[in-house]
Amino acid sequence: MQNRSLAFIKLAQPILTPSNTLIKILKRNLGSTGLGLLVVLITQIILFSLLSPYFLTANNFANIGRAVTIVGIASVGATIVMIAGGFDLSVGSIMAASGMLAAFVVNQGQSTLVGLVAALSLGSLIGILNGFVIAYFRINPLIATLATLSIVRGVAYIISDGGAIVISEKTFLNIGIDDYFGIPLTVWICVSLFLSMGFLMPRTRLGRYVYAIGSNSRAARLAGIRVSRWILLFYVISGATAALAGFITVSRTGTGEPSANIGAELDIITAVILGGTVLTGGRGKLIGTFLALAVLAILSNGLILVGVPSYWQLPVKGCVLMGAIIWGEIRRTSRDTL
Amino acid sequence: MSENSLLRTANLSKNFGSVSVLKSINLDIAPNESLGLIGDNGAGKSTLVKILAGVYLPTGGEIFLNGSPVRFKSPIDARAAGIEIIYQDLALCNDLDAASNIFLGRESMKRIGIGRWLDRKQMMDEARVALAELGADIEPDQLVGSMSGGQRQLVSVARALQFSPRLLLMDEPTAALSSTKITLLLDLVKNLKKKNVAVIFISHRFTDLLSVCDRIIAMRDGCISAEIKPSESKTSEIMERLQFALSGEEK
Numbered sequence: 001m002q003n004r005s006l007a008f009i010k011l012a013q014p015i016l017t018p019s020n021t022l023i024k025i026l027k028r029n030l031g032s033t034g035l036g037l038l039v040v041l042i043t044q045i046i047l048f049s050l051l052s053p054y055f056l057t058a059n060n061f062a063n064i065g066r067a068v069t070i071v072g073i074a075s076v077g078a079t080i081v082m083i084a085g086g087f088d089l090s091v092g093s094i095m096a097a098s099g100m101l102a103a104f105v106v107n108q109g110q111s112t113l114v115g116l117v118a119a120l121s122l123g124s125l126i127g128i129l130n131g132f133v134i135a136y137f138r139i140n141p142l143i144a145t146l147a148t149l150s151i152v153r154g155v156a157y158i159i160s161d162g163g164a165i166v167i168s169e170k171t172f173l174n175i176g177i178d179d180y181f182g183i184p185l186t187v188w189i190c191v192s193l194f195l196s197m198g199f200l201m202p203r204t205r206l207g208r209y210v211y212a213i214g215s216n217s218r219a220a221r222l223a224g225i226r227v228s229r230w231i232l233l234f235y236v237i238s239g240a241t242a243a244l245a246g247f248i249t250v251s252r253t254g255t256g257e258p259s260a261n262i263g264a265e266l267d268i269i270t271a272v273i274l275g276g277t278v279l280t281g282g283r284g285k286l287i288g289t290f291l292a293l294a295v296l297a298i299l300s301n302g303l304i305l306v307g308v309p310s311y312w313q314l315p316v317k318g319c320v321l322m323g324a325i326i327w328g329e330i331r332r333t334s335r336d337t338l
Numbered sequence: 339m340s341e342n343s344l345l346r347t348a349n350l351s352k353n354f355g356s357v358s359v360l361k362s363i364n365l366d367i368a369p370n371e372s373l374g375l376i377g378d379n380g381a382g383k384s385t386l387v388k389i390l391a392g393v394y395l396p397t398g399g400e401i402f403l404n405g406s407p408v409r410f411k412s413p414i415d416a417r418a419a420g421i422e423i424i425y426q427d428l429a430l431c432n433d434l435d436a437a438s439n440i441f442l443g444r445e446s447m448k449r450i451g452i453g454r455w456l457d458r459k460q461m462m463d464e465a466r467v468a469l470a471e472l473g474a475d476i477e478p479d480q481l482v483g484s485m486s487g488g489q490r491q492l493v494s495v496a497r498a499l500q501f502s503p504r505l506l507l508m509d510e511p512t513a514a515l516s517s518t519k520i521t522l523l524l525d526l527v528k529n530l531k532k533k534n535v536a537v538i539f540i541s542h543r544f545t546d547l548l549s550v551c552d553r554i555i556a557m558r559d560g561c562i563s564a565e566i567k568p569s570e571s572k573t574s575e576i577m578e579r580l581q582f583a584l585s586g587e588e589k
Binding site: 202203204205208211212214215216218219220221222223224225282283 | 393412413414417425429430431432433434438442443444445447453455456458
């Protein structure tokens with residue numbers, strides 16, 4: 001009996017080993033949260049494909065992609081800020097304000113590129129404000145960015161008097177519509193942003209200090225890292241990616257409005273947390289955020305296609321976030337007691 | 339041994355607000371000397387080493403390194419001058435691996451195309467050698483958060499020694515260690531002497547200080563209250579003198 005099972009193991013070895021190494025490689029690159037999300041993602045795709053004939057079509061996936069990229073692009077900066085132990089609630093407001101500025105600049109007869117630069121500059125500027133207050137006055141990031149959330153959106157309302165700026169510039173509008181190789185341009189932009197930041201994180205001081213400062217900012221400071229300057233930079237990155245997301249919002253909707261992207265920060269934070277970034281900082285991965293975005297986007301798309309009333313979306317998202325936080329907490333405490 | 343001093347302080351003092359924590363400290367340490375600092379909580383030991391490490395600026399007095407005055411505005415300055423410190427809480431990043439902690443703030447970089455990139459392989463290799471030299475059974479890519487107290491201690495020792503310091507400050511390095519680990523650490527301190535590294539060693543444990551230190555300085559209320567050379571007197575005598583110096587009772 002024993003011999004037979006031994007023989008079986010020997011026989012099965014070549015079949016089992018490659019899949020084991022595949023799991024190992026995936027786990028090393030995605031982290032265990034990422035691996036879990038990948039499994040959820042695949043399950044979702046299979047499930048919704050079975051439940052709806054419209055789900056697994058190129059057109060539907062292009063729609064999912066378009067819908068998620070705006071939040072996705074802003075999540076890149078938000079992930080960096082949150083791994084570094086910070087928090088940025090002002091991203092939604094930055095998106096609206098920089099989108100409006102881009103629309104305004106382009107309507108003044110400037111090129112779309114100038115509009116983009118203007119949007120990015122405004123986003124970075126608000127990032128500097130956030131970072132400065134947080135790093136140099138030691139204000140809690142939640143409070144500081146809650147303040148800029150109100151200030152920035154308020155100013156956007158005041159300047160526009162609540163009105164929308166409609167754009168007609170073709171280049172600008174095309175950014176939100178164009179496809180390349182069947183994939184929306186905005187999806188290309190979002191994916192390349194994730195890939196380039198994902199490439200930089202393990203290979204640069206920036207990436208290493210994001211984790212070091214999030215893990216133990218005092219130790220980082222004692223090791224001679226100029227912590228305040230780096231924190232400032234992280235909020236600038238967050239502001240800039242939010243601004244890019246705002247720019248793309250305008251290119252999709254054709255209008256810059258002060259009420260755009262209200263509540264976007266909640267979707268962004270949900271994705272970052274679900275993606276495995278720990279609220280206290282020090283741990284998290286861009287790929288985790290990316291997979292979480294995909295899971296959330298497919299979830300809301302699939303629920304609609306299956307015929308679940310749209311009011312159900314919000315509680316489902318809330319439950320997913322709650323579940324992710326509880327799961328993260330269980331893992332954290334179990335690891336710390338080890 | 340102490341004719342030509344590596345580091346000397348002259349009338350060094352520190353106030354926190356109206357509280358005077360250090361009062362006119364005159365201290366000198368020779369290039370391969372190991373100096374013990376002992377004293378009650380609040381005696382000013384930690385403040386003194388933190389000034390030498392560039393964490394605090396002194397309120398008054400001067401620091402001389404090899405005879406010339408120095409002013410450390412930050413830990414970076416002190417490190418550049420060859421002074422390393424191992425903090426009582428080790429000041430490690432739990433979410434980074436051993437190699438990243440050892441090189442934190444001083445990463446090896448390489449230039450490829452545009453920009454400078456972390457030389458991860460170089461750092462891993464050097465960290466592996468450094469940890470092996472300390473006899474630590476630690477892989478350089480192991481997360482510090484998953485390590486035992488002794489292993490974490492060794493990572494912080496490896497970090498302090500990585501850039502060939504001239505003076506190593508150790509703030510209660512034995513406080514979190516088991517007795518076997520303490521023996522290893524004390525041996526390490528003895529070895530540093532051979533490498534011409536001076537050590538200032540803070541501890542409350544008489545026995546630790548007696549076994550490694552050339553000289554022991556007792557502190558009380560921000561002042562140096564006694565200076566003892568273990569080689570020159572009997573242990574019982576030393577203990578007696580230290581007791582007096584620490585409790586403040588006059589002989």
